[in-house]
Amino acid sequence: MRLWPPRPFAVDTLIALAMVCVAVLLGQESVTQGWPELDGPAYALVVCAHLPVAFRGRAPLVVFGAVQAASVVYITAGYWPVVCTFGPMLALYTVASVRQARTTALCAGLLVAVWVYAGFVSESDAMASVVAQALLFSAVLWRFGYLARRSAELARELRAEQAERARREVAEERGRMARELHDVVAHHMSVISVQAGLARFVFDSDPATARGALGTIADTSAEALDELRRMLQVLREEDLRDTDGTPAAPMPGLARLGDLVERVRAGGVPVELRVEGTPRPLAPGVELCAYRVVQEALTNILKHARHARATVELHYRAHHVTVGVTDDGEGVIPDRVPAGGGHGLIGMRERAKLYGGTISIGPRSEGGFAVRLTLPTSARTAGRGDETTA
Template structure:
């Protein structure tokens, strides 16, 4: 059977009863040191001094005031002052652990005055001893309570920061998953949509074209499922922190396959690579691939057989990519910001790798997407080492 953790009220109530019982037991020996024997009034005052401690966590200042007042009455009637000290010290500690330091110091001063008052009206106590004891116990209780309060505040701040960091990481992870899924599904679905429309249009008049369109749909959907499986495998790998090897994400070496799919959709694409082709950091390669993929997909969706030119230029410390079309058959009012989350996703991905991207109409007509990504030597070297390790 699972045991429940006691609530603070239950704990405080038990503590109040325990201190009251200890005060009563000690008070029954008050005659030995020369103090008056406890009577019914004394027992009532002892209860009034200690039982309110059960509410110390809910109203520490009110309980402190009540305990000090009851203690002052108890001392005035000539009873042993030690019986009133237990509840007073416990509540002073509570005030210091829950209220600002200046409030705790003020309460400590009040308690010190009560102790000095007790020594002033009783010949059995010396003023010097009362002052020393009051300063020692009050300063210790205030210090301990303040340390507990500061530790609690630091813990609360750390919990809040941890919760904020967790929410931020969850949001970033959701955005990453959404971006990857969009990049995987959207381009393939565009090709499938175009080919399905073509197949339906020529199914009775041109059987060969319809069969070819269905073959492209089959190949494209299979590749989409494969990329989707790859993305999910990588995400699952990141989540569990395992060591299993996930299939690599698309790189610039697969641009030829992407171009063939777009051309199969009826859009002629001219791919040209300049400079010395070299391996780049995996994130940079994936970023460039996804930008080209998104740009070609937009051409497929928003133009009618426009001629597209894809240019990759490998420079010493950067990679330049441009995707331009001649605007043939472009949809009127073609504004990239109104197409959905594709352009936004491209910009977020490029920003992550410190690159720049622009997208919009160009002077010769049509639309252009231009990308520049830094490719530091360290990243290229890391990519080469990674390639060597996998061989």
């Protein structure tokens, strides 16, 4: 059985009942303190001066006025004033914790006035002490209430700030996922478009080639769907687990460059893959960044330089990894590098900057186009990336 935390009203009710019990027990000491013995009306006033505290969270000003009124009647009747001090003091603290300074000051002044009135009614010989106590207790209660109110305000501001920060992070994550979707869809749809055109062109004259193109379309579309599912799953699940409880497949990395190159070859672009250095596991984000940049570069070749030859180079260094994609096409043409930079080129630069790398994108002096990305594999060098133009 789960025990839920008590509601504030239940807590306030318990506090009010406890204060009533303490006041009643204290009232039994009235005679020993030189005051009249409490009778039925006196005990009723004691209850009225404390029990309304149970509603202090709902109507603090009304409760403060009610307990003060009961206290004044009790004091005027000539009973021991100390018995009815707990309820008014707690009511003042409550008002100070939820209301502004002007309202709180008026309530504190009223408590001081009632306290001093009790001193006059009892004909106390130490009025200076009574006034000092009234001022001291009221000031302390006001201060504690003010601190509680400020703490609550700061907590609300902090929650609002955290909610705003979370909203910005969600927006940034959605933007990153949008770029991921662009990369996946653009590359795979380019391959599918090329293969579909080839299949239609040779459908009657070369059925074997047409079947091969259709097979490539089926494999490429299946892989695209798998990657889309993985990214949508990242948005829906925090633990990256499939519905059957098994771990989700990892996002593509450098180990899958060979498959990527094969798909581009099947699209009609001769591509050579060269690897230097000893392959080693890298941070998932670094591998995904490098993979996506190569994918985007090859997609651009499929779109704009289909008759060129391409080379993909991967170099593993001690503290960084470098990937380059070059082709021997006709270089820059208007559609290849749009005036605004293109979503693909922007995505490359943003990825490089995100992981502290450098990237150069542009035509080669000997003809063709080149993309070169360098990513640090050490956390000490991450975050210092920039971009250049070849």
